[in-house]
Amino acid sequence: MDVLLREVRRRTDGTVEFHDTEFAGEVLTIGSGVGQGIQLLGLAVAAAHARIASSPAGISIACSRGKTVNLNGGETKAAALSVGDVITLASHRLQLIEAPTGFDLALEIEVDHDIDPSEYEGAFQTDLRQTWLRKRPAAWALILLTVVVFIVAPLVVVTLRSHGNVVPASIPGDGLWSSGPLSMAHQQATGSNCSACHRVMFERVRDVDCLGCHRNVADHVPEGHLALTKFGDKPRCATCHREHQEPVSHLIVADNSGCTGCHAQSPAAFGSLKVGSASAFSAAGHPEFKVHLLKPAASTPADSMDAEWKPEVSGLAGAVENSRLVFSHQQHLDAARVIRNSDSEPLDCTDCHAPDVDGKGFRPVTMKDSCVSCHELTFDPAEPTRQLPHGKSREVVIALQEYFARMFVDPDARRPATVERRRIPGRTDAESRCAGPPAACARQATTREVETQFAVRGCITCHQVIDTRSRDIVERFQVVPVRLTSDFLPNAHFRHSSHRIQGALTGSAACLSCHDAGKSRRTEDLLIPGIGKCLTCHGDQPGGIGGSLSAAASKPVNPGTSVRLGCAGCHGYHPT
Amino acid sequence: MESFKIAIVGAGPAGLSAAARASELDRKANLGSPGHVLLEGFGAHAKTIQRYQKGKHVMAEPGFLDLRSDVRFAAGSRERILEGWREDLARLRVNVRFNAEVTRISGARGAFTVHLGDGTSLLAENVVLAIGLEGNPRKLGCPGDELDVxxxxxxxxxxxxxxxxxxxxxxxxxxxxxxxxxxxxxxxxxxxxxxxxxxxxxxxxxxxxxxxxxxxxxxxxxxxxxxxxxxxxxxxxxxxxxxxxxxxxxxxxxxxxxxxxGAIPPRRFVESIGIEFPNDRADAIPGLSAEYESNVPGIYVIGALAGYPLIKQAINQGHDVVEFIHGNRIKPADHSLLEQRFLALPYEMDADTSIRQFQLRIPMFRQLNALAFRELIIESVMIAAYPAGALYDEARKRVRTAVDKLAASGRAPRVTRIIREGDTIYEPGDFGTSFYTIVDGEVTLEVPGSPSGAVTMVRGEFFGEMSLLSGRPRLERAVAGVACVVVETPRRTMVKLMSSNEEVREGIDWIFVVRELQRHFVPAAPFRELKDMAARVTSRKYKAGELVYAEGHKGECLFVVRSGGIALTRLRGDADAMVAQVRAGEVIGQMALMGDPMRRESATATVASELLEIRRPEFGELMRRKDAQLGPLQDSVSQMLVENARMQVRPEAGSVMSFLMDQGLGEATDVLVINEDLCVGCDNCEKACAETHDGVSRLDREAGATFAKVHIPIACRHCEQPHCMKDCPPNAIRRSETGEVYIDDTCIGCGNCESNCPYDVIKMVYEAPEKPGLLSWLFFGAGDGPGEQPGYKPTEAAKARGRKAVKCDACIGLAGGPACVRACPTGAALRLGPEQFIDLVEERKR
Amino acid sequence: MIHESLLKYRNARFLWQALALMVLSIGLYLTQGGVRVPSGGTWQGYILGTIGALLIVWLALLGVRKRAYASSLGTVQGWTSAHVYLGSALLLVATLHSAGQFGWNVHTFAYVLMCLVILSGFVGVYAYASIPQWISENHAGGNRPELFSELFALNRQLQLLAVKSEAAIQLAVTSSIERTAIGGDVAAQLFGRDRSRFIRSGTASSGSEAVLSGNEDQQQIIDFVAARLPRADKAAEVPNLHELVLFLCRRQSVLRRIRRDIRLRAWLQLWLYVHVPLSVALLVALVVHILTTFMYW
Known part of the structure; x- marks a missing residue:
């Protein structure tokens, strides 16, 4: 399309000037913007206001959206044009005139140059407000995005899933509401299905939903007991177990307040339950330990074989061990008196007390593991490899019977030289010899040896032996069974292995710093330390020493670095 | 030749009303031919109103005044009012002659000859001049100049x-x-x-x-x-x-x-009749009796020419003057107003007697014509002080009952203000500019810090002239004394009076000078002794930019700034550096009389100013008095020296100060100053202004001058002597006691203030249309949001009400102060008083 | 100057208050240290979260206060000063509330939105503190309408001068005025890109084609006219051309000032286009955050 643009300028003296320019292009644009085919200024003129185009059907004008031009006196948005038409736009005037040869269109343009200078700025976009930047639509878009993605979509997904529909994982579901990752086990167990635990919206996770899986968890306090106290409902699972905190929390709130909430109260609050109050791990805030000791029930004779043993809780002070063993720690630890068989060194604690597998406590002390290396059960010096069985008095007698029977019946078996060379102390040779028939000699020797072993220097060394005076040698002696307490403080977890090194103290020294075994002469001595011992290193405040324990009373191993100990450090909540 | 009892010249509101009354009286007297004639040079009645633009809303101020006339008048569109009067002219059979220009009036009472433009003439016993002030526009003087084109x-x-x-x-x-x-x-x-x-x-x-x-x-x-x-x-x-x-x-x-x-002012014509004006001032008003009669017996003057620019006043006078001419001693329409003024005075007297008594008691007003004094009282407020207790309570009760009764009849009366003896009438720092005259009892003036202590003033004396003349806030405290009755006259009335009455002007002037002399030099000197000296002190007027004295010249006088502002500059290189700005009430040039005759700085008026010149002999005489007080004068000199020097070493501060003065801030009392370094151009100030003022902003932030990052937007500065107040027919522009100059709702939209304001801060606008609520804008972008809608289209109703003047009122009555300042998020906008200008240019302590 | 910037408002009283709030929040946070795993779910976390939420709501209320023009509840400047400082403190309060637990969830989304809002606010504070000075210096006592008036007057004078010149010059000058680009879309306003053009044509004698050529910073048109000066056909044209070059240079200078003004103002406002929509979104995200927290309690 070739267009002749004829600008008309009327001078004040009445003369008219024409300025012709040519335009060649598909579309002739009109507007106030730069680069428009015809640039017309004014507030009413948009940057790109209208376009004049040529088609086989003829010339036509079309305005941009929302704009109009005045065509022959009437506002129009789009129209076909013919020669003679007058277009007015703001105060500018365009008229189609007869196109000269070679042109498709000729326009006579009268530009109104008398626009106000302030309108001149209006021809340009000089403020961000005039650009596509918008605050309100942007805000609405963001609101919409937030609501759709974080409320509507999850709700839809949840609803669909609850009706058994499968929703692809790529669509954001209520996982967007999760406040943090689950613990592995829960994640595995629930399959990341929020409603596995969060069953009812706006309701906190219910215990029944926990107990659905955790069937074997016992209550801290049975309902019946709780009813005796003045406390209200039992705490929720989630009071202590906080999910969505992985990997930092291990699901348990390590906070004393959960415990002290009840336990710090005066015993009266516990109603008829006898519970000491504990508010902190300190001398003042925590009661002295109470040991659980095995004691024969009062109903049965104390020293009888069939005494009924029952655990009994008692205060630490004056508590007496009832193991029925005869043992002096002091003697065993006295290097002048006892040395190790293998290397002739003094004994270590671990020579007898071997840590158990989990390092928490110790394997039970047994004859076989702890004593026999020194206390061999030989009876005949001539046959040092021959040992009596341990633990079963009847078998001991039978073994001796067999031994002596064989010795006297089978002359080859004897080794008189040895017998002769060595005699039983306190006996005359004549007594040790037997001139009777072999069977009688054997019986005599057996009887003598049994009496020696049970009552003189064998079992009696460590055990209490009852002489029934029975004729039957087999039945005559009974060894009182040993009842060793495996855990004096069963309600507290104490990990011995983590206390084997205490500052500069290691090995037996570390053990002895708590257990005063070096001075214990009696079996009855209870070597369990009191709370004061713990408090030398522990407190319930980090970096300080717990409670009112004065520094003078007991010096910490490493002053100023005591280890914080919460309730859960020693105590479990759920009974096992 | 035709002969009439009354010839009324001018068919404006006053003339129409007079003619209507005359016609009614003719009808009652059953005259065969009209005893009156209404002569109008123009082709239609009410020429001035005819020329109002189409549909203009004409207001009926003042609202407290009753209409008393045979013609109708109520607020309404120009067309309705003109049509009403046209009907009235016909209905009342007014003998009106249009295109009958009066060229000359000769003769005396009973036999005036009125010569008309067409060469004819007629006889009249009395002539009522109701020709207004506008005069006749000069015509083209060619055939066809009367056509609608x-x-x-x-x-x-x-x-x-x-x-x-x-x-x-x-x-x-x-x-x-x-x-x-x-x-x-x-x-x-x-x-x-x-x-x-x-x-x-x-x-x-x-x-x-x-x-x-x-x-x-x-x-x-x-x-x-x-x-x-x-x-x-x-x-x-x-x-x-x-x-x-x-x-x-x-x-x-x-x-x-x-x-x-241009127009031909009417004064020459009026003088040609023999009517005398008191002086040559352009706004002078001819002296008139209480019955509107001029010094030429038989010629009466009413309406704007008599000093009553409002339509309702003119209409009432038209009615009354005809009654007077007919010999009816009626009470003027504003008589009830007068009675209300005197409502609670401590004595029972009828209003006319009271007013006569009052005039006699005040020496300065004795020579005033009765009409002028009556007008003064009507426009003033009476203040009566009672002893605290029963009397006071009783008086207040009396006033309240009366007010309630009047209010019930639909009027808001202005009545006597009742105060207790010992109450303060005004405090130092108050911005009031009214003038007080004591008609009874006494009033005590206490100047804080003055060694002379309190001054007691008695009947006939007046006070408050300093603020009246300089526009500065009050300096003293006025306390009502025993049984005092005071007339409080608004500034506008006083200014009008001073320009038309030499005695009043001189009386106030000399008191002003005496008090200034007392204040600056001899606080304890008695009035009487200074009166003579005051006469020798000359008052000089300076236009903005005019030089008072020049640096390097010898000086023989000092100046007390009476009004306006003076800039002191020193030559620095070849440019003037400003060292101080001096405001009304201060003294300049005193060094010349105190040992250093050479002027060390130039003094230039920053705005139109008036200065009192005190020459060496008078100064010497003052200083020789025993009670002369040199100490404060010397102290102020020392203080000024330091301040001037400090300004001089910081020429940039001086240039900012010069800029401020160039912007006319020398007469400002409260000006919006924007720090360009802080202004982010959010226009929240304008929006706040529009939102708190019916959708029309009274300030233009972007426009206005800027210098050294100090931007003075187009916004009212609340001038000391507001130019806008000068010519406000309904006295709608007022100054509150705290200094805000505002326009109350009696504005009649005449536009005088708009053209009188040199700072373009007054706009004539239609009411802005209601906008959609803030929330619908906030959420959905409905409307243009807060602030003035650019190029808003007023509603038809708003158009009918007409344009009214709007200007900044410094958000008077808005808790927390001006909204523009409080709405500025960055602290760029502040409103400053002149005393803060020095802080504005001062470097911040770092 | 007697004016006080919003950062120094009343001796930066809100700075101290914000610092106090921050110290308080840190103290509160630390009380859960060691014992509990810090998170938004502890009582300290709830308190921090409540403080944060109230802060966000209050900070957003600036938009309301700003438009409550008759309000006497403090000055907008005071509010803005507090908005800046307490908004900065919010960054810490909310971070402590989150206890560093982030994930792909609505909670972190709200946190990120909040951070973006605060960061854009920091940009805004910087812009408000520095750009007005540059604008003011660029104006040199005038303002934008005056600059445009000056430009408009220069256009008129140039057009009058151009009429007296030969056709090529006239076309060049007129087209350079008509095709002067000022401002434009976002990028053009922010970076002052100049897409001005003019029509360059040969003289009558050379008779070359008219081409639309670039005219960045108006330099090409100045060069074009200046190049004609020594080659003028008629001596009478020389003064006219001199005049033209002079006016074109003045126009160039005015245009530079206008463009700089547009650029500076665009930067001054840009941050708000981020800050405001994000703030609104943050409010909604905050509600969703609180809602979902208690939805899956």
Whole structure:
């Protein structure tokens, strides 16, 4: 399309000037913007206001959206044009005139140059407000995005899933509401299905939903007991177990307040339950330990074989061990008196007390593991490899019977030289010899040896032996069974292995710093330390020493670095 | 020759009402032929109102005044009022003659000869002059100049579009009209001369630029005039004008002719009749009796010419003057107002007696004509002090009952203010500019910190003249004394009185001078002893920019600034550096009389100022007095020296200060100053202004001058002597005691204040239409949001109510102060008083 | 100057208050240290979260206060000063509330939105503190309408001068005025890209084609006219061309000032286009955050 643009300028003296320019292009644009085919200024003129185009059907004008031009006196948005038409736009005037040869269109343009200078700025976009930047639509878009993605979509997904529909994982579901990752086990167990635990919206996770899986968890306090106290409902699972905190929390709130909430109260609050109050791990805030000791029930004779043993809780002070063993720690630890068989060194604690597998406590002390290396059960010096069985008095007698029977019946078996060379102390040779028939000699020797072993220097060394005076040698002696307490403080977890090194103290020294075994002469001595011992290193405040324990009373191993100990450090909540 | 009892000249509101009354009295007297005649030089009644633009809302202020007339008048559109009067003229059979210009009046009471423009004349026993102040516009003086095509006034040039318009005249009004019209029309100025010799500088360059610009639609025919106007017979423009140009006679089509040839002021005509004016001031009012009779017996003056610019007042006077001429001693329409004024005075006396007594008691007002004094009392407020207790309570009860009764009849009366003895009438720092006259009892003036202590004033004396004259806040405390009765007269009334009455002006002037002398030099000297000296002190007026004295010259006098502001500058290199700005009430040039005759700085008026000049002999005489007080004067000199030196070493501060003074802040009391370094251009100040003021912003942030990051937007500065107040017919522009100058709702939309304001801060606007609520904008973008809608379209109702003047009122009554300042998020906008200007230029302590 | 910037408002009283709030929050946070795993779910976390939420709501209320023009509840400047400082403190309060637990969830989304809002606010504070000075210096006492008026007057004078010149010059000058680009879209306003053009044509004698050529910073048109000066056909044209070059240079200078003004103002406002919509979104995200927290309690 070739267009002749004829600008008309009327001078004040009445003369008219024409300025012709040519335009060649598909579309002739009109507007106030730069680069428009015809640039017309004014507030009413948009940057790109209208376009004049040529088609086989003829010339036509079309305005941009929302704009109009005045065509022959009437506002129009789009129209076909013919020669003679007058277009007015703001105060500018365009008229189609007869196109000269070679042109498709000729326009006579009268530009109104008398626009106000302030309108001149209006021809340009000089403020961000005039650009596509918008605050309100942007805000609405963001609101919409937030609501759709974080409320509507999850709700839809949840609803669909609850009706058994499968929703692809790529669509954001209520996982967007999760406040943090689950613990592995829960994640595995629930399959990341929020409603596995969060069953009812706006309701906190219910215990029944926990107990659905955790069937074997016992209550801290049975309902019946709780009813005796003045406390209200039992705490929720989630009071202590906080999910969505992985990997930092291990699901348990390590906070004393959960415990002290009840336990710090005066015993009266516990109603008829006898519970000491504990508010902190300190001398003042925590009661002295109470040991659980095995004691024969009062109903049965104390020293009888069939005494009924029952655990009994008692205060630490004056508590007496009832193991029925005869043992002096002091003697065993006295290097002048006892040395190790293998290397002739003094004994270590671990020579007898071997840590158990989990390092928490110790394997039970047994004859076989702890004593026999020194206390061999030989009876005949001539046959040092021959040992009596341990633990079963009847078998001991039978073994001796067999031994002596064989010795006297089978002359080859004897080794008189040895017998002769060595005699039983306190006996005359004549007594040790037997001139009777072999069977009688054997019986005599057996009887003598049994009496020696049970009552003189064998079992009696460590055990209490009852002489029934029975004729039957087999039945005559009974060894009182040993009842060793495996855990004096069963309600507290104490990990011995983590206390084997205490500052500069290691090995037996570390053990002895708590257990005063070096001075214990009696079996009855209870070597369990009191709370004061713990408090030398522990407190319930980090970096300080717990409670009112004065520094003078007991010096910490490493002053100023005591280890914080919460309730859960020693105590479990759920009974096992 | 025809003969009438009353000839009324001028068919404006006053004349119409007078003629209507006269006609009614004629009818009652059953006269066969009319005993009155109404003469109007123009072709229709109420010429001034005829010239209002179409649909203009005409107001009926003051609301407290009752209408007493045979013609109707209530607030309404121009058309309704004119139509009502036209009907009244016919209904009352008023003997009116249009196009009957009175050229001369001769004779004496009982036998005046009234000569008319057409050569005829008539006889009248009495003449009522109701011709207003506007005078007659000079006409084109050619055939056809009475046709509709000619108009003598232009309200809004934007109302016309694509017309060919001739503007006849070469003055400022012609140029402004032509420039305005040429934005949308083809305009030709018809200039009789070769150039625009009477035009202001700005107008001159604008019009010459436009004429020489090929693209402008403005042209000019020099040395030309219109010879004839007639209706065109062919198509095209409706009218044809014959132009006499240097090139010969040209015939051109036109749509409109606007004649701006000025008006013939009426004063010369009035004087030709023999009526005397008290002085030569342009706003002087002829002396009149209480019955509107002038010094020429038989000639009565009413309406604007008598000093009553409001329509309702003029109408009432028209009624009353005819009654007076007929010998009816009626009480004037405003008599009830007067009674209300005296309602709670401690004595029972009828209003007329009271007013006579009062006038006698005040020496300064004794010579005033009765009408003027009556007007003064009506416009004033009476203050009566009672002893605290039963008497006070009883008086208040009396006033309250009366007010309630009047309020029930639909009026808000202005009654006596009751106070207790010992109450303060005003405090130092109050911005009141009213003037107080004591008619009874006594009043004590206490100047804080003054060694002379309190001064007691008695009956006949007056006070408060300092603020009246200088526009500065009060300096002293006025305390009501025993049984005092005080007349509180508003500034406007006093200014009018002072310009029309020499005695009042001189009386106030000398007291002012005496008090200034006392204040600055001899606090304990008695009035009487200073009176003589005051007469020798001259008061000098300076225009803005005028030099008072120059640096390096010898001085023989000092000056007390009476009003306005003075800039002190010192020559620094070849430029002046400002060292101080001095405001009303302060002294300059005192060093010249205190040992250093050489002026060390130049003093220039920053705004129109008035200074009292005290020469060496008078100063010496003052200083020789025993009670002379040199200490404070010396202290102020020392203090000024330091301040001046501090300013001088910081020329940049001085240049900012000069800039402020150039912006006219020398007379400002409260000005919006924007720090450009902080201003982010959010326009929240404008929005706040619009939102707190009916949707129309009274400030233009972006416009206005800037210097050294100090931007003074177009916003009211609450001048010490507000220019806008000068000529407000309904006295709608007021100053509150805290200093805010505001326009109350009695504005009649005359636009005087708009043109009087040199700082362009007053706009005439239609009420802005209601906007959608803030929330719907906030959420959905409905409307333009807060602030003034750009180019809003007023509703039809708002258009009918007409434009009213709006200006900044410093958010008077808004808790927390001006909204513009409180709405500024960055702290860029502050409102400052003049005493803070020094802080403005002061470097912050770092 | 007697004016006080919003950062120094009343001796930066809100700075101290914000610092106090921050110290308080840190103290509160630390009380859960060691014992509990810090998170938004502890009582300290709830308190921090409540403080944060109230802060966000209050900070957003600036938008309301700003438009409550008749309000006497403090000055907008005071509010803005507090908005800046307490908004900065919010960054810490909310971070402590989150206890560094982030994930792909609505909670972190709200946190990120909040961070973006605060960061854009920091940009805004910087812009408000520095750009007005540059604008003011660029204006040199005038303002934008005046600059445009000056430009408009220069255009008129140039057009009048151009009429007197030969056709090529006239076309060049007129087209350079008509095709002067000022401002434009966002990028053009922010970076002052100049897409001005003019029509360059040969003289009558050379008779070359008219081409639309670039005219960045108006330099090409100045060069074009200046190049004609020594080659003027008629001596009478020389003064006119001199005049033209002079006016073109003045126009160039005015245009530079206008462009700089547009650029500076665009930067001054840009941050708000981020800050405001994000703030609104943050409010909604905050509600969703609180809602979902208690939805899956």
């Amino acid at each position: 000619v108009q003598y006034q232009l309200d809004d040039p934007r109302e016309y579009r694509d017309e060919t318009i001739f503007v006849v005249g070469a003055g400022d009004s012609a140029i402004e009209n032509a420039l305005g019209l040429s934005e949308q029309n083809d305009v030709w100025i018809i200039n009789r001369g070769k150039e625009f010799s009477r035009a202001k500088e700005g107008n001159l360059s604008a019009v010459l630029g436009a004429i020489s610009d090929d693209r402008s639609r403005l042209g000019c025919h020099y040395e030309s005039s219109i010879k004839q106007l007639r209706r065109a017979d062919e198509a095209g423009p409706a009218w044809v004008a014959e132009l006499q140009t240097p090139g010969g006679l040209v015939t051109v089509g036109c749509d409109r002719v606007i004649a701006r040839l």
